[in-house]
Amino acid sequence: MHIDLFLTCVNDALFPATGQATVRLLERLGHRVNFNPAQTCCGQMHLNTGYREDALHLIRKFVRDFRDSEVVVTPSGSCAAMVRELYPEAAQWAGDDELLRDVEALAPRVFELSELLVNKLGVTDVGAYYPHRVTYHPTCHAMRALRVGDAPLQLLRNVRGMTLVELEGANECCGFGGTFAVKNPDVSAAMLTDKARHIMNTGAEACTAGDNSCLLHIGGGLHRLRSGTRTVHLAEILASTEEEVFA
Amino acid sequence: MSDHGGLHPAQPFPEAAREQVVRAQLRANLRKVTHTIREKRANVVGELPQWEQLRTLGAATKDASLANLSDRLLQLEQSVKARGGHVHWARDAQEAREIVARIAAAHGARELIKVKSITSDEIELNRALEERGIHAIETDLAELIVQLSHDRPSHILVPAIHRNRAEIQALFNAELPGEGELPDDPAALAAAARRYLRHKFLTTKMAVSGANFAIAETGTVCVVESEGNGRMCVTLPEVLVSIMGIEKVLETWEDISVFMELLPRSSTAERMNPYNSFWSGVTPGDGPQEFHLVLLDNGRTNVLADDFGRQTLRCIRCSACLNVCPVYERAGGHAYGSVYPGPIGAILTPQLLGMHDKNANTLPGASSLCGACYDVCPVKINIPQVLIYLRSEANLQKGLTAEALAMKGMKFVMSEGWRFEGALELARVGQGPLVHGDAITSLPGPLAGWTQVRDLKPFPKEGFRDWWRNRPAPVDAAPPAIVQKAEEGPVPPQKKEGGQFDAEPPREDTL
Ligand code: SF4
Numbered sequence A: 001m002h003i004d005l006f007l008t009c010v011n012d013a014l015f016p017a018t019g020q021a022t023v024r025l026l027e028r029l030g031h032r033v034n035f036n037p038a039q040t041c042c043g044q045m046h047l048n049t050g051y052r053e054d055a056l057h058l059i060r061k062f063v064r065d066f067r068d069s070e071v072v073v074t075p076s077g078s079c080a081a082m083v084r085e086l087y088p089e090a091a092q093w094a095g096d097d098e099l100l101r102d103v104e105a106l107a108p109r110v111f112e113l114s115e116l117l118v119n120k121l122g123v124t125d126v127g128a129y130y131p132h133r134v135t136y137h138p139t140c141h142a143m144r145a146l147r148v149g150d151a152p153l154q155l156l157r158n159v160r161g162m163t164l165v166e167l168e169g170a171n172e173c174c175g176f177g178g179t180f181a182v183k184n185p186d187v188s189a190a191m192l193t194d195k196a197r198h199i200m201n202t203g204a205e206a207c208t209a210g211d212n213s214c215l216l217h218i219g220g221g222l223h224r225l226r227s228g229t230r231t232v233h234l235a236e237i238l239a240s241t242e243e244e245v246f247a
Numbered sequence B: 001m002s003d004h005g006g007l008h009p010a011q012p013f014p015e016a017a018r019e020q021v022v023r024a025q026l027r028a029n030l031r032k033v034t035h036t037i038r039e040k041r042a043n044v045v046g047e048l049p050q051w052e053q054l055r056t057l058g059a060a061t062k063d064a065s066l067a068n069l070s071d072r073l074l075q076l077e078q079s080v081k082a083r084g085g086h087v088h089w090a091r092d093a094q095e096a097r098e099i100v101a102r103i104a105a106a107h108g109a110r111e112l113i114k115v116k117s118i119t120s121d122e123i124e125l126n127r128a129l130e131e132r133g134i135h136a137i138e139t140d141l142a143e144l145i146v147q148l149s150h151d152r153p154s155h156i157l158v159p160a161i162h163r164n165r166a167e168i169q170a171l172f173n174a175e176l177p178g179e180g181e182l183p184d185d186p187a188a189l190a191a192a193a194r195r196y197l198r199h200k201f202l203t204t205k206m207a208v209s210g211a212n213f214a215i216a217e218t219g220t221v222c223v224v225e226s227e228g229n230g231r232m233c234v235t236l237p238e239v240l241v242s243i244m245g246i247e248k249v250l251e252t253w254e255d256i257s258v259f260m261e262l263l264p265r266s267s268t269a270e271r272m273n274p275y276n277s278f279w280s281g282v283t284p285g286d287g288p289q290e291f292h293l294v295l296l297d298n299g300r301t302n303v304l305a306d307d308f309g310r311q312t313l314r315c316i317r318c319s320a321c322l323n324v325c326p327v328y329e330r331a332g333g334h335a336y337g338s339v340y341p342g343p344i345g346a347i348l349t350p351q352l353l354g355m356h357d358k359n360a361n362t363l364p365g366a367s368s369l370c371g372a373c374y375d376v377c378p379v380k381i382n383i384p385q386v387l388i389y390l391r392s393e394a395n396l397q398k399g400l401t402a403e404a405l406a407m408k409g410m411k412f413v414m415s416e417g418w419r420f421e422g423a424l425e426l427a428r429v430g431q432g433p434l435v436h437g438d439a440i441t442s443l444p445g446p447l448a449g450w451t452q453v454r455d456l457k458p459f460p461k462e463g464f465r466d467w468w469r470n471r472p473a474p475v476d477a478a479p480p481a482i483v484q485k486a487e488e489g490p491v492p493p494q495k496k497e498g499g500q501f502d503a504e505p506p507r508e509d510t511l
Helices: A009-014 A016-028 A044-049 A052-066 A077-094 A097-109 A113-120 A140-145 A151-157 A185-202 A212-224 A234-239 A242-246 B013-021 B024-046 B051-067 B069-082 B093-106 B118-122 B125-131 B141-148 B165-175 B186-203 B229-235 B255-267 B300-304 B310-314 B320-324 B326-331 B342-353 B360-365 B372-376 B383-398 B402-413 B417-430 B445-451 B464-470 B480-486
Strands: A002-005 A032-034 A071-074 A110-112 A133-136 A163-165 A206-209 A230-233 B086-090 B111-114 B135-138 B206-209 B213-215 B220-225 B239-245 B275-280 B290-296
Touching: A002 A016, A009 A016, A009 A212, A009 B417, A009 B464, A016 A032, A016 A230, A016 A234, A016 B464, A044 A052, A044 A077, A044 B383, A044 B402, A052 A077, A052 A097, A052 B402, A071 A097, A071 A113, A077 A097, A077 A110, A077 A140, A077 B383, A097 A110, A110 A113, A113 A151, A113 A234, A133 A151, A140 B372, A151 A163, A151 A234, A185 A212, A185 B013, A185 B326, A185 B445, A206 A212, A206 A234, A212 A230, A230 A234, B013 B326, B013 B360, B024 B255, B024 B320, B024 B326, B051 B069, B051 B255, B051 B310, B069 B086, B069 B213, B069 B290, B086 B093, B093 B125, B093 B206, B093 B239, B093 B290, B111 B125, B111 B186, B111 B229, B118 B125, B118 B239, B125 B135, B135 B141, B141 B165, B141 B186, B165 B186, B186 B229, B206 B229, B213 B255, B220 B229, B220 B239, B220 B255, B229 B239, B229 B275, B300 B310, B300 B342, B310 B342, B320 B326, B320 B342, B320 B372, B326 B342, B342 B360, B342 B372, B342 B383, B360 B383, B372 B383, B402 B417, B402 B445
Parallel strands: A002 A032, A002 A071, A071 A110, A133 A163, A133 A206, A206 A230, B086 B290, B111 B135, B111 B206, B206 B239, B239 B290
Antiparallel strands: B213 B220, B220 B275
């Protein structure tokens, strides 16, 4: 299958390894991956912070950049949710019927990585090897907006060498929320503290999730606490193989 | 509008929340109560396989009523009058207070009893009556605790959620007449309150209630509750005044049945409320002989006029969204500065006040957009979506702030792939002075909030785009290798009983 990668701006800026892992993983599964260098950002930060007009500019750009794609994958639950859940709303708020039609045509072809693998491609074992103790944080947008369900867990369960440990209060928000973390720092910090405590209680070496935005926040907190616990994107776990580890 | 009553936050949310999140006892109380109700709710909701259909029906029923609200209200007025009741229209809080005060004055009342009513808190009725020498006595136990301690409610359903038993014991010892020293025992404390209230129920001539619903067709007003004090208030006194927001009206008697399923399960996590009181006008010789219904607008018609914000008026005040909200759980109800706290308050308060209000304007920002509120809302109000919509509405009122300029700058950078890539190159070089070791530990200006409790990962040395450009063209990969691996069988997960890993077994799909 020809799959277009939407890397997302956060990954582009801070997590190139996640993008590389997504490409390697999909190619290993026999797919052709394309990266359109014109792409930038889905506009989530602008829309969620209340800059509807600026967001619409980026939404229109996203539609232009990906309108010819067969399938778009993104290693981010919140960006996939933005396209599928909020693009239609934003088009309605703007009263732009043409954009609404374009968005409704494109949205069903945009997938978060784990839902593409499990729900669309029907793969739960990607042949990964990751010899570490890991806990999994389900991110809010993947869980509640996209309803990816346990697709990420199905994938993680089949990773060889890995010990997957359960996280208390897993379904609770980590407190990131984009600019929420900056504009309401005290409440965000309180939420982060609870999340970090639960993660440290698992004794895991790493916490994984399907969204680097949440992991940036969680990882930043764990680092500040000198916890010694890392964060790692799901794609990087799934991309890693025995050959690589022992190479 | 002349007066905003109990709606108006005195501070922006982030400031108010800063004072609350550090209160350890408050945090512990909130956590305990919200998690308990949250779990119970999930259980009783789980019992109904048709829950999703009920939610859809609840939303549709409210929407239908809102779509013809003025007709419904006129019909309600007719029916109430036909059954011997009086109907008053109040544009704002001040008018509503005047109406109630006039009725009280006409009966020479010095004291009246009240069943918990957020609408009456919204118009700050108690204070207004007090100024006229009329004492309003709250009869809901938690509301009484709040009143006796000269505090404000911090939860729609559990107004004294922020108080613990020791505080209540001290309060009753000081405030309840003729009780002496009360022991530190919930049953004894409740019994003392009951003795106090019993006396009031039997000697007070006038009562004020809110309304959960009103039925246009029959002129019936409805109050649902758990303690029975509401039923006392609406049956024992001679004069009853009910205040309701205009969005509470339903068309027909049948309409109410779906809410009798949705409300108790969402609210108190019960299958049915212990007390559901319905009354239509007056009945000679039975119950209050004079009934007044006050229909309050106070900003609601403005909400109704907004196509995207309107769904807010479906709210049946069940408080389920408060109990699942991670922000409410940490900051507590007082941080919202209004009688409507939590997720519903974050969308309702600013809309009722108007988006130009600069404290209420901060409320749509009081959410991480995690979506838990939308999942539990029995009338399917898409709270996260309304929050986002309102953030834009608020920003439009603020004009060109520094934040707006920064966003415009970002938009400019992100309008072209090459421009974004160039900006990342610059950032890689420019971040130098900020990086200490492997992290940025302190950011300047408005971003300082980030580094308050978190480090930031620096921009990496090699970007994705460089890697992509420089990598060798991929040869067509051979999927069979993986498929063969998959046939070796999955590694079983590490799991505990009933935990997150107990979901369905792995699917046996191949490529
Ligand atoms: S918004 Fe929904 S969940 Fe929240 S109080 Fe209203 S009806 Fe209940």
